[in-house]
Amino acid sequence: WKMSICTVAVQTTPGAIGMVTDVHVCAQNNYILVEKRGEKRNVGFIQLNRPEAYNALCDDMMTEMGNALDAFEVDKDIGAIVITGSDHIFAVCADNEEMQNRATKEYLRRNVLDHWNRVSTVKKPVIAAVNGFALGGGCELAMMCDIIYAGENAMFGQPEILLGTIPGVWGTQRLCNAVGKSLAMELLLTGDKINAQVAKQSGLVNKVYPVDQLVSEAIRCGEKIAAHSKKITAMVKESVNAGVSLWLNATFATDDRKEGMTAFVEKRKASFQDKQRRFITECLSPPRG
Numbered sequence: 001w002k003m004s005i006c007t008v009a010v011q012t013t014p015g016a017i018g019m020v021t022d023v024h025v026c027a028q029n030n031y032i033l034v035e036k037r038g039e040k041r042n043v044g045f046i047q048l049n050r051p052e053a054y055n056a057l058c059d060d061m062m063t064e065m066g067n068a069l070d071a072f073e074v075d076k077d078i079g080a081i082v083i084t085g086s087d088h089i090f091a092v093c094a095d096n097e098e099m100q101n102r103a104t105k106e107y108l109r110r111n112v113l114d115h116w117n118r119v120s121t122v123k124k125p126v127i128a129a130v131n132g133f134a135l136g137g138g139c140e141l142a143m144m145c146d147i148i149y150a151g152e153n154a155m156f157g158q159p160e161i162l163l164g165t166i167p168g169v170w171g172t173q174r175l176c177n178a179v180g181k182s183l184a185m186e187l188l189l190t191g192d193k194i195n196a197q198v199a200k201q202s203g204l205v206n207k208v209y210p211v212d213q214l215v216s217e218a219i220r221c222g223e224k225i226a227a228h229s230k231k232i233t234a235m236v237k238e239s240v241n242a243g244v245s246l247w248l249n250a251t252f253a254t255d256d257r258k259e260g261m262t263a264f265v266e267k268r269k270a271s272f273q274d275k276q277r278r279f280i281t282e283c284l285s286p287p288r289g
Contacts, residue, residue: 031061034068037082043222044072044081044124048091055091057116057137066118073122079226079233081122082218083145084129087211090154091138116169119144120241123234125225129218130154131211135193140171143178146237148204149218150196151211156204157193178204229272 033047046068048055065083072078085091119126119141128134128142131151139156142148150156158167158175166172166188176184179202186192199205209217225233255273263270 029064029068031058032064032068034071036078037219038223038226040077040223040226042077042079042226043219044068044075044078045219046081046083048083048085051086051089054089054093054133055085055138056093057091057141062116062118066115069118069122069126073124076230078124079228079230080222081124081126082129082215082222083119083126083141084215084218085131085138087151088132088153090128090130090132090134091141092133093136093138093159117144123237124230125222125233125237127218127222129215130156130205131214135159136167137169140167140169140174143171143174143204144169146241147206147221148199149214149221150199150205150208151214152196152208153211154196154199154205154208155193156196156199157191158188159191159193161189162191175204178202 029049031048031050033045033049035045035047037043037045046065048061050056050058050061069081072081116137125147126145127147127149128145129149129151130142132153133155134142135155135157136159139158142156158171160166160168160171167175172184172188175187178184179187183202187194194202194204196205196208200208207217259270259272
């Protein structure tokens with residue numbers, strides 16, 4: 001499977017993405033499929049597409065994903081992004097064959113995994129739609145996203161301990177933040193997996209859906225987010241992920257704040273333009289003294 005320029009992709013096998021109603025023009029990818037989804041085509045859609053390796057995350061795949069995220073970030077029509085795999089596999093791990101012979105000096109010198117974190121730094125909200133196994137790097141990829149929706153068959157885990165290593169892309173910290181220290185320690189130290197329901201109860205997953213409804217529900221969530229001001233959603237994401245509070249007056253530096261409040265008073269639907277005023281930098285700075 002490759003997505004070429006001006007090529008319409010159609011798939012009818014299990015895990016299918018279905019008939020594509022819009023084509024995202026992009027450079028040819030070997031490991032992912034990239035589209036625009038939603039009624040208004042305002043949700044970016046990335047599907048991992050390396051079935052012969054169970055969607056194992058390799059350097060080239062993550063480079064392709066980073067390029068797709070860069071394109072969606074500057075696309076004014078896109079308000080949210082969905083990342084998914086197939087019906088049976090989200091992603092099982094990082095590519096062990098690619099990583100096994102790399103020396104410690106190479107990792108330290110090149111920071112070889114830094115660009116993998118692009119999923120968490122893109123300004124637009126990202127939703128993971130996880131069916132099947134999300135293990136190792138696959139679980140870390142899901143945790144890089146802002147929201148996780150899971151299919152009823154989803155399984156999560158960080159089994160790196162079984163390979164004599166630990167999660168490589170901040171998985172230890174993210175797992176602890178999501179489920180708490182005790183469960184994180186158990187999963188990291190035993191290599192055990194948890195199912196979708198346990199993941200939801202522990203706070204790792206937002207919602208659980210039947211396998212065949214998962215992607216459509218994730219896209220529906222993306223459409224709901226995309227209907228809001230992109231400037232404000234970016235502020236929300238930055239504030240939550242940075243662990244800091246953006247001052248309320250930062251939103252007063254946007255025309256969308258005025259439009260939203262005016263629309264509420266006038267009992268009409270807001271029409272956000274995603275514009276901001278020049279003094280927003282001042283508003284984002286905390287008061288002195």
